[in-house]
Amino acid sequence: MANKADLNIEVAGLRLRSPVLTPSGTFGYGDELKDLLDYGSLGALITKTVTFEPKKGNPPPRTAEAASGVLNSIGLQNVGIKRFVSEKLPKIAKLRIPVIVSIAGQNSGEYSDLIGILNEIRDVSAVELNLSCPNLNKRIISQDAGLLRDIVGKAKTASKKPLIAKLSPQVADIAEMARIAEGAGADALSAVNTFQGMAIDVKTRKPKLANVTGGLSGPCVKPLALRCVWEVTKAVKIPVIGGGGISTAEDAVEYFLAGARAVTVGTAGFVDPGAAQKIYSGLKDYLAERKLESLADIIGKMEIN
Amino acid sequence: MIGVPGAYLRRPLSVFSVSKGVVEFVYKVVGRGTEALSEMKAGEEINVLGPLGNGYEAGLLKNGQKPVFMAGGTGIASLNFLAARIDRAGTLLYGAKTKGEMICLEVFRKKGWDIETATEDGSAGKKGFVTELLEDHLPGLASGRNVLFACGPHAMIENAGKISKKSGFSFWASFEEKMACGTGLCQGCVTEINGEYVRVCKEGPVFKI
Ligand SMILES: Cc1cc2nc3c(=O)[nH]c(=O)nc-3n(C[C@H](O)[C@H](O)[C@H](O)COP(=O)(O)OP(=O)(O)OC[C@H]3O[C@@H](n4cnc5c(N)ncnc54)[C@H](O)[C@@H]3O)c2cc1C
Numbered sequence: 001m002a003n004k005a006d007l008n009i010e011v012a013g014l015r016l017r018s019p020v021l022t023p024s025g026t027f028g029y030g031d032e033l034k035d036l037l038d039y040g041s042l043g044a045l046i047t048k049t050v051t052f053e054p055k056k057g058n059p060p061p062r063t064a065e066a067a068s069g070v071l072n073s074i075g076l077q078n079v080g081i082k083r084f085v086s087e088k089l090p091k092i093a094k095l096r097i098p099v100i101v102s103i104a105g106q107n108s109g110e111y112s113d114l115i116g117i118l119n120e121i122r123d124v125s126a127v128e129l130n131l132s133c134p135n136l137n138k139r140i141i142s143q144d145a146g147l148l149r150d151i152v153g154k155a156k157t158a159s160k161k162p163l164i165a166k167l168s169p170q171v172a173d174i175a176e177m178a179r180i181a182e183g184a185g186a187d188a189l190s191a192v193n194t195f196q197g198m199a200i201d202v203k204t205r206k207p208k209l210a211n212v213t214g215g216l217s218g219p220c221v222k223p224l225a226l227r228c229v230w231e232v233t234k235a236v237k238i239p240v241i242g243g244g245g246i247s248t249a250e251d252a253v254e255y256f257l258a259g260a261r262a263v264t265v266g267t268a269g270f271v272d273p274g275a276a277q278k279i280y281s282g283l284k285d286y287l288a289e290r291k292l293e294s295l296a297d298i299i300g301k302m303e304i305n
Numbered sequence: 306m307i308g309v310p311g312a313y314l315r316r317p318l319s320v321f322s323v324s325k326g327v328v329e330f331v332y333k334v335v336g337r338g339t340e341a342l343s344e345m346k347a348g349e350e351i352n353v354l355g356p357l358g359n360g361y362e363a364g365l366l367k368n369g370q371k372p373v374f375m376a377g378g379t380g381i382a383s384l385n386f387l388a389a390r391i392d393r394a395g396t397l398l399y400g401a402k403t404k405g406e407m408i409c410l411e412v413f414r415k416k417g418w419d420i421e422t423a424t425e426d427g428s429a430g431k432k433g434f435v436t437e438l439l440e441d442h443l444p445g446l447a448s449g450r451n452v453l454f455a456c457g458p459h460a461m462i463e464n465a466g467k468i469s470k471k472s473g474f475s476f477w478a479s480f481e482e483k484m485a486c487g488t489g490l491c492q493g494c495v496t497e498i499n500g501e502y503v504r505v506c507k508e509g510p511v512f513k514i
């Protein structure tokens with residue numbers, strides 16, 4: 001039987017041929033896997049977060065293994081918006097996948113300046129705001145309701161592109177933060193970023209990350225992230241891109257059932273470069289086996305009792 | 306990158322040798338992953354992602370130039386692979402913690418290589434670090450008669466780098482850093498080269514410095 005299940009999906013006005021996306025910071029400059037992955041299985045690529053000025057990043061070691069996951073403290077290493085636009089973006093555009101550019105600034109002015117530059121570039125399909133970084137006063141934007149409202153609001157005013165706000169899981173009430181981002185004008189939400197963690201080498205007594213702490217991702221965060229996504233999808237009407245620890249099609253289905261409209265596969269690709277492709281075809285099979293025609297038949301369809 | 310039972314991430318290992326239908330790796334048991342590998346039985350399958358990254362450029366030796374290899378510990382693995390692909394013998398400088406950890410000496414000897422060793426405990430060769438063996442070879446390297454290829458721990462490469470700067474020659478070095486993906490995706494495995502962090506798995510692991 002031909003597998004006719006339709007995996008097209010619309011998110012924030014973007015029509016995507018696949019609901020499987022690569023989340024920010026987990027897909028190099030984009031073309032690294034061209035011999036190892038069928039890029040046709042990807043709906044969009046979210047770039048490594050770009051900042052206004054180049055950032056050197058944290059010293060190594062920057063990654064440490066965790067039980068079923070990874071800690072990372074890359075420190076937003078990137079070449080800065082200027083070189084990103086002139087050198088990196090043209091190469092990413094050649095992959096013929098919609099490109100969502102992730103940006104981070106130290107204040108609303110910097111976010112608006114970055115958006116001003118991206119507005120003019122045809123190859124940019126949408127902008128994602130990485131809000132899990134400290135502002136000039138060392139306050140984490142996504143953890144501060146006032147800052148979140150201000151920055152998303154001003155970014156929305158500046159942007160001609162669909163705007164996605166990426167939420168941090170590390171807040172007392174993620175549903176409230178989601179409502180604030182929606183109210184300030186976000187066209188979609190990404191949930192969630194990594195969870196802060198650390199690890200210590202008991203032989204040397206040194207932290208395993210040079211930065212001491214870092215973000216935890218991979219299968220070990222899936223139950224935590226899934227709960228966040230469920231809270232968020234209940235709270236807002238705008239689409240939610242869900243992710244955190246997705247490694248199999250079943251994992252992805254859980255996120256759809258919890259209400260996500262698209263999913264991201266990051267860390268799983270470190271271990272298995274073909275992960276996104278397997279998840280894409282696994283989703284098709286899941287729908288076909290149940291004679292379902294589209295993702296709409298599972299999105300938000302968790303059945304409680 | 307080698308998939309290891311019971312560990313989430315793959316482990317980076319160099320290819321030690323390739324012959325008809327057989328790819329060999331040589332590793333030292335240092336932690337959970339290599340221990341699990343060592344407990345596998347013959348006939349069990351492992352999942353390998355590779356080869357990845359940039360190796361030494363074989364064939365870059367010009368007429369008349371001789372190779373000098375500097376291996377620290379398991380760094381001998383990638384140099385053994387290189388030795389099989391170049392058409393001439395040279396000098397192997399080999400350092401390890403102790404004599405028992407040295408491998409391949411016979412292979413290099415049979416191919417006509419000169420071998421100088423150093424061990425930290427003095428059980429073979431000079432007592433001390435392998436970088437101290439470099440001293441005698443500086444004139445040849447500085448004049449371009451010889452070319453240095455180095456693979457070993459960070460401290461060894463760093464020391465060799467200082468020496469090479471002082472004596473005015475560049476060399477090929479294979480770096481080791483903690484790796485999560487091995488394919489350039491995570492930007493985790495960086496080392497600093499000319500003031501910039503570059504990915505060891507993608508732009509390296511072999512760099513000219
Ligand atoms: C390019 C490259 C080639 C290598 N080739 C060889 C080889 O041929 N033979 C060999 O014995 N060893 C080699 N190593 C080192 C080898 O990767 C580590 O000894 C091994 O990963 C340790 O794993 P473990 O689980 O036993 O140790 P653990 O300390 O339990 O590992 C924990 C984590 O740290 C990482 N890690 C620990 N030590 C190192 C290290 N020195 N370099 C990089 N990552 C490390 C592991 O991969 C793992 O993710 C190479 C490393 C690199 C980067």
Ligand SMILES: Cc1cc2nc3c(=O)[nH]c(=O)nc-3n(C[C@H](O)[C@H](O)[C@H](O)COP(=O)(O)O)c2cc1C
Pocket residue numbers: 023024025026048049070072074076102130166192193194215216217218219221243244245246264265266267268491492493
């Ligand atoms: C190495 C690494 C780098 C990351 N860099 C960024 C980043 O620059 N910006 C961002 O918003 N999220 C970043 N993330 C978070 C991921 O986009 C994703 O939200 C998270 O890893 C959870 O998904 P996963 O478990 O599928 O990887 C990074 C994650 C990893 C592992």
Ligand code: FES
Pocket residue numbers: 483484485486487488489490491492493494495504505506507
């Ligand atoms: S290990 Fe991920 S970029 Fe090198």
